[in-house]
Amino acid sequence: MNLLAIGAGIAAISGIGAGIGIGIATGKAVEAVSRQPEARGSVMQFLLLGGALSEATAIYGLLVAFLIIFFMKP
Amino acid sequence: MEIGQSVVFTIPIFGGIPVTTTVVVTWIIMAILTIASLIVTRGWNQVPTGVQNFVETIIDALNSFTKDALGEYWASFAPYLGTVALYLILANTIDLFGLTPPTKDLSATSALAIMSIIVVIIASIKAKGLKGYAKSFFEPMPFFFPMKILDMFTRPLSLAARLFGNIIAAFIIMGLISKVVPIVVPAILSIYFDLFDGALQMVVFVFLTMLYIEEAVE
Numbered sequence: 001m002n003l004l005a006i007g008a009g010i011a012a013i014s015g016i017g018a019g020i021g022i023g024i025a026t027g028k029a030v031e032a033v034s035r036q037p038e039a040r041g042s043v044m045q046f047l048l049l050g051g052a053l054s055e056a057t058a059i060y061g062l063l064v065a066f067l068i069i070f071f072m073k074p
Numbered sequence: 075m076e077i078g079q080s081v082v083f084t085i086p087i088f089g090g091i092p093v094t095t096t097v098v099v100t101w102i103i104m105a106i107l108t109i110a111s112l113i114v115t116r117g118w119n120q121v122p123t124g125v126q127n128f129v130e131t132i133i134d135a136l137n138s139f140t141k142d143a144l145g146e147y148w149a150s151f152a153p154y155l156g157t158v159a160l161y162l163i164l165a166n167t168i169d170l171f172g173l174t175p176p177t178k179d180l181s182a183t184s185a186l187a188i189m190s191i192i193v194v195i196i197a198s199i200k201a202k203g204l205k206g207y208a209k210s211f212f213e214p215m216p217f218f219f220p221m222k223i224l225d226m227f228t229r230p231l232s233l234a235a236r237l238f239g240n241i242i243a244a245f246i247i248m249g250l251i252s253k254v255v256p257i258v259v260p261a262i263l264s265i266y267f268d269l270f271d272g273a274l275q276m277v278v279f280v281f282l283t284m285l286y287i288e289e290a291v292e
Contacts, residue, residue, distance in 0.1 A: 049285065052278045056232050059239035066242075 008068045014061025021054030079179050096179040103164045103176070143288045147201065151287055154193055158186065159280045166241060166272025169248070170264065175272075178245050183238040187230035190283045194229075198290035233282060240275050244268065 079094035
């Protein structure tokens with residue numbers, strides 16, 4: 001169980017990448033809106049898409065952690 | 075804490091079909107939506123008043139949202155997107171009423187994702203015709219064929235895994251918090267984890283489905 005817990009913890013590290021990705025995406029979106037406030041709607045759409053796509057990596061890490069905990073019984 | 079769904083009862087035919095909480099809660103949501111739509115749409119007339127105003131505003135917002143993205147094909151796909159949105163907003167936030175959210179089950183989210191990809195394929199065939207759809211696998215050059223085939227599987231996978239992962243993560247975190255601090259704190263955090271995250275995941279699912287349809291009809 002100990003090694004399984006460590007493995008699940010390592011899988012959850014993938015959250016770092018998603019955090020950085022969403023941070024960069026949001027920062028750039030704020031820049032774009034402050035440059036062109038009238039393009040707010042379309043920037044918002046791309047931000048939502050980019051956020052959802054980069055968040056997917058964290059979700060895959062979470063899924064791997066769940067699979068390790070629940071389906072790899074020692 | 076268990077990742078699988080608990081079985082409520084078993085239908086005693088074909089050697090017993092187990093009925094899980096997912097199915098039962100989905101039935102409850104179906105009943106809520108059906109009864110609510112019957113009650114809300116009663117006694118409507120040409121000039122809207124009260125509830126009718128509110129409902130028409132929401133439908134208008136959905137219609138203009140899809141019209142912007144899909145162009146001339148919006149009328150065929152707005153009802154599907156609206157139905158999925160209504161189901162998902164109820165399913166994601168039903169944890170507030172003490173029921174297990176059905177989207178916590180990977181089977182339920184997979185079913186939704188497969189529905190979405192079938193709608194995307196239908197949209198593509200409708201826009202390009204059967205021949206044009208077959209040809210679209212080899213565009214811009216035949217080299218892309220394996221990637222297009224792979225795309226058919228990764229899209230529903232990522233749709234299903236995203237919804238499932240977000241909802242189960244919120245569910246587990248809420249469970250842990252209410253074990254550590256049983257009063258006050260879970261109520262405040264459930265505004266984020268149940269209401270905001272549920273609504274956001276609904277928007278993301280509907281938006282991504284619409285984006286795939288938009289790409290298909292172009």
